[in-house]
Amino acid sequence: MIESPGVTVTRTGEQGAFGGELLTVNFGPHHPSTHGVLRLIVDLDGEQIKRVQPVIGYLHTGIEKQMEALRWQQGVVVTDRHDYLSPPINNLAYALAVEKLMGVEVPPRAQVLRVIMSELTRLSSHLVWMGTSGLELGAMSMLMYCFREREQIMDLNEEISGFRMHTSYIRPGGVFADSTPRFLEMLDKFVREMPGHIDEYEDLLTMNPIWRARTIGIGRLPAEDAKVLGATGPMLRGSGVAWDLRKSMPYSGYEDYDFEVAVSNDCDCYGRYLVRIKEMREAVKILRQALDRLPDGPVNVDDRKMLPPPREELETSMEAVIHHFKLFTEGYTVPAGDAYVAVESGRGENGCYIVSDGTHKPRRVKFRSASFVNLQALERMALNHMVADMIAIIGTADTVLGDVDR
Amino acid sequence: MGVEELVASLGDNVLTTTLGKVIGWGRGNSVWPAQFGLACCAIEMIAVATARLDIGRFGSEAMRASPRQADLMIVSGRVSQKMAPILRTVYDQMPEPKWVISMGACASTGGVFNNYALLQGVDKIVPVDVYIPGCPPRPEDLLNALMILQERIKARGIVTQS
Known part of the structure; x- marks a missing residue:
């Protein structure tokens, strides 16, 4: 039974180990360090955490239900908005699932552009994570440094898709538009500069005594527990399990790229920090390779039933006009059946399960969001820690509440 | 110094104004937002506080974690039915005078999410001063909204309620 918000501290009546009584403390949903609107009901023995109960749903948007009312190509716009720190990766999961049902294979250039956008997003997601987590543990300048580079990624997004955050760039059947020469120039410059910036972050945090004191040994999650709880992404790799969907179940041509899976055996917040730093370095490596091999x-x-004809054809071809009209009034149909595709987002396995009944709208769309599943591990990580460490532990889980509640 | 000389020197040393203008000037240039992030727009709200855009130029860099210290609530993102009472509680906890910016399409009208889960516009539960379109709006849009709000605050002076 969960009391309504407003009651901040109540006595449980249970006797604690230190002679006092256990207290139930309400944490959130409006709290500066819960990364959104997460609410936690924490039972405390003195300052020790004895129970953690996440209360979710404060950002429930009905995204899955909404998609049933939208046509297949319109659904892309909504996928952007559930895990709002990695929109192109959400697009990719949805696009791959739709393509799987339709039996469509996108051209090589689109594949590489998809990888470029995914890796840029992974970088920007990790940058937001590092900036906000640093801020919460007292490293205020981290936010400034991380957002400096994030703005560059936003500029890249804007150059290629016309929009900063929710690009809707990756769509079933390909991508929104080809890259511009300026985009490739900007990306080249970014890829050259980024390793130096990552060194800068490491200078600020890796050997920082406060950062180390707040993260080493905090939020331990042994490998067996991580697996049992279904944790994925840096949460799992920070516990020493080398599971990365880009390596173990490659998609979009990830098997052709040379990169390492970041793993740390520390099993604590610091280990997960190291994993994310390493992932950022690997992302830059992948970007460099993608840039070098970008095919023409x-x-x-080339399917007029799925994607609109080029603008210039509309003026000369009646057939193109008909295709255009049909596509934007009715949409395309997807063969009946279901498909599940999972991709590796900055937070872990980001899966999309779609069911089609052969019409121009989905019957059901379900997202397997990494944040939601990773949130389960919160109690295991926080148990017997001090209440102040809760901040570090929530930060290390890197949950996006839009992704949890959807 | 004789009286005539004193009066003559006043022109260089004294400004005359009204109390309303002084109060409006003070309030307008120190609008402290509550740190109240909801969804996607909250990330752009953070971006406004960082180096490139630097909301500190407008005197609003002090995002207050406690609503008791805040003048401005930036409703940054979609408000679910479950979140609505909490948002109202936070608004009620803010001391007068207080202002609200509804940031983004979701907060203003529900946006693309015309469904059971979302409040179709935050103006159903709190009075909104400035609406920002966009999904999410550019950080510059938020600065623009803040400047519009500042002008209004300055124009109103002592009177805060419309």
Whole structure:
């Protein structure tokens, strides 16, 4: 039974180990360090955490239900908005699932552009994580440094898609538009500069005594527990399990890139920090390879039933006008059936399960969001820690509440 | 110094104004927002506080974790039915005078999410002063909204309630 918000501290009546009584403390949903609107009901023995009960749903948006009312190509816009720190990766999961049902393979140039956008997003997601986590543990300048580079990624997003955050760039059948020469120039400059910036972050945090004191040994999650709780992403790799969907179940041509899976055997907040730093370095490596091998060619499948014809064709071809009209009034249909595709987001396994009944709208769309599952591990990580460490532990889980509640 | 000389020197040393203008000037240039992030727009709200855009230029860099210290609530993102009473509680906890910026399409109208889960516009539960379109709006849009709000605050002076 969960009391309504407003009651901040209540006595439980249970006797604690230190002679006092256990207290139930309400934490959130409006709290500066819960990364959104997470609410936790924490039972404390003195300052020790004895129970943690996450209360979710404060950002429930009905995204899955909303998608049933939208046509297949419109659904992309909504996928952007559930895990709002990695929109192109959400797009990718949805696009791959739709393509799997339709039996469509996107051209090589689109594949590489998808990888570029995914890795840029992974970087920007980790940058937001590092900035806010640093801020919460007292390293205020981290936020400034991390957002400096994030702004560059936003500029790249804007250059290629016209929008800063919710790009809707990756779509079933390809990508929104081809990259511009300016985008490739900007990306090249970014890839050259980024390793130096990551060194800068490491200078500020890796050997920082306060950062180490607040993270080493805090939020321990042994490998067996991480697996049992279904944790994925840096949460799992920080516990020494080398499971990365880009390596173990490659998609979008990730098998052709040379990169390492970041693993740390520390099993604590510091280990997960090291994993994310390493992942950022690997992301830059992948970006460099993608930039070097970007092939020429189309960026969309050549299917007039699925994607609109080029603008110039509309003036000369009646057929193109009909296709255009049909596509934007009715949409395309997807063969009946279901498909599940999982991709590796900055937070872990970001899966999309779609069911089609053969019409132009989905029957059901379900997201397997990494944040939601990783949140389960919160109690295991926080048990017997001090209440102040809760901040570090919430930070290390890197939950996006939009992704948890959807 | 004779009286005439004193009066003559006043022109260089004394400004005359009204109390309302002084109060409006003070209030307008020190609008402290509550640190109240909800969804995607909250990330752009953080971006406004960082080096490139630097909301500190407008005197609003002090994001207060406690609503008791805040003048401005930036409703940054979608408000679910479950969150609505809490948002109202936070608003009620803010001391007068207080202002609200509704940031983004979701907060202003529900945006693309016309469904059971979301409040179709935060103005159903709190009075909104400035609406920002966009999903999410650019950080510059938030600065623009803040400047519009500042002008209004300065124009109103002592009177805060419309």
